[in-house]
Amino acid sequence: MSNILVTGGAGYIGSVTARELARAGYRVVVIDNLSKGHREALPEGVTFVEGDIGDVSLIKKLVWSYDVDRVIHFAAYSLVGESFEKPELYFENNLIKGVRLIGACVESGVRHFVLSSTAAVYGDPLEIPIPESHPLTPKNPYGFSKLGLEDVLRSYSQTHGLNVAFLRYFNAAGAASGGMIGEDHAPETHLIPIIFQTALKKREKVYVFGGDYDTPDGTAIRDYIHVQDLARAHILVLEAMENGLPHEAYNLGVGRGYSVLEVLTEAQEACGLTIPYEIVGRRVGDPPVLVADNRRFTREFDWQPEYGNLRDILVSAWQWHRVHPDGYGNGESHGAI
Numbered sequence: 001m002s003n004i005l006v007t008g009g010a011g012y013i014g015s016v017t018a019r020e021l022a023r024a025g026y027r028v029v030v031i032d033n034l035s036k037g038h039r040e041a042l043p044e045g046v047t048f049v050e051g052d053i054g055d056v057s058l059i060k061k062l063v064w065s066y067d068v069d070r071v072i073h074f075a076a077y078s079l080v081g082e083s084f085e086k087p088e089l090y091f092e093n094n095l096i097k098g099v100r101l102i103g104a105c106v107e108s109g110v111r112h113f114v115l116s117s118t119a120a121v122y123g124d125p126l127e128i129p130i131p132e133s134h135p136l137t138p139k140n141p142y143g144f145s146k147l148g149l150e151d152v153l154r155s156y157s158q159t160h161g162l163n164v165a166f167l168r169y170f171n172a173a174g175a176a177s178g179g180m181i182g183e184d185h186a187p188e189t190h191l192i193p194i195i196f197q198t199a200l201k202k203r204e205k206v207y208v209f210g211g212d213y214d215t216p217d218g219t220a221i222r223d224y225i226h227v228q229d230l231a232r233a234h235i236l237v238l239e240a241m242e243n244g245l246p247h248e249a250y251n252l253g254v255g256r257g258y259s260v261l262e263v264l265t266e267a268q269e270a271c272g273l274t275i276p277y278e279i280v281g282r283r284v285g286d287p288p289v290l291v292a293d294n295r296r297f298t299r300e301f302d303w304q305p306e307y308g309n310l311r312d313i314l315v316s317a318w319q320w321h322r323v324h325p326d327g328y329g330n331g332e333s334h335g336a337i
């Protein structure tokens with residue numbers, strides 16, 4: 001079996017996917033500069049190289065020395081708010097370094113390339129659920145940086161026959177490995193970790209951005225997909241790429257949305273604690289509803305999320321936060337090499 005290079009494999013989704021790949025028998029090489037990731041999140045059985053995706057000679061060396069023929073590219077900055085404040089940081093880290101990475105991979109013989117893309121490439125949805133054919137009109141530099149990489153890959157696919165897949169995730173959530181690998185971003189901007197940090201009294205309250213959207217309870221609606229389901233989806237895509245994929249882009253979501261207040265209510269039930277919150281003004285650029293039309297993926301890959309309902313996702317996230325109230329700062333190691 002060929003080797004897989006996983007960029008950003010010390011991060012949240014990358015570490016869970018690297019672990020699933022290793023379990024499925026793939027030989028996995030992770031590259032991560034640990035700017036956001038955690039050494040403790042690295043699973044057993046993977047080779048870890050601390051380095052930057054923009055380092056062309058390192059990438060070529062890794063591809064040659066580990067005989068890599070496929071890449072899953074998770075490494076990126078992904079804070080929408082920060083991308084408004086520092087667009088150059090996002091274009092540099094996500095787009096320019098991403099282009100260097102892709103070029104180095106193609107030059108050294110990589111044949112398959114999977115990109116972590118995002119619902120942010122769609123911008124404000126014109127229809128719900130959002131199909132892959134929706135116009136691609138990002139509304140923030142983060143979304144533009146990801147769409148830029150999709151275009152670069154499309155071009156390499158035409159000119160060099162690179163097999164490409166863009167997996168457009170909606171909201172990743174939950175924890176893996178019985179709650180031992182979970183979400184630990186700094187700063188944390190994702191709703192579910194913020195809710196449980198508040199339950200654990202690490203925060204005073206949850207700020208709910210916008211209570212006046214045109215939704216049943218006035219709060220924004222999002223599609224939450226469990227990180228383990230995401231990881232499994234990547235393996236299905238990698239396996240299918242060998243024979244060519246009918247499409248380049250696939251939405252990864254469960255196809256059902258929950259409002260912020262619904263998530264809060266379910267989270268209180270999942271952890272048995274009261275979670276204070278306050279509704280404040282909307283955040284710039286937050287669409288009222290983001291829900292995936294996931295039918296392309298579910299049909300082509302005969303895939304259904306194992307964590308199809310919100311409660312299961314929240315219970316799994318709570319397992320992680322309860323035991324790791326300070327994230328990986330607790331110093332627990334899970335077999336990093």
Ligand SMILES: NC(=O)c1ccc[n+]([C@@H]2O[C@H](COP(=O)([O-])OP(=O)(O)OC[C@H]3O[C@@H](n4cnc5c(N)ncnc54)[C@H](O)[C@@H]3O)[C@@H](O)[C@H]2O)c1
Pocket residue numbers: 007008009010011012013014031032033034035036037038051052053054073074075076077078093097116117118119168169170171172173185
């Ligand atoms: N978390 C979500 O809900 C979500 C939704 C849509 C898309 N995505 C995308 O999925 C991917 C993974 O997201 P995540 O939540 O796991 O993020 P994360 O921040 O936990 O992981 C990203 C990893 O990439 C590493 N990294 C960043 N820049 C690097 C560089 N130049 N060189 C080497 N390593 C670098 C970081 O150290 C980190 O370990 C990202 O590309 C993100 O844009 C995430």
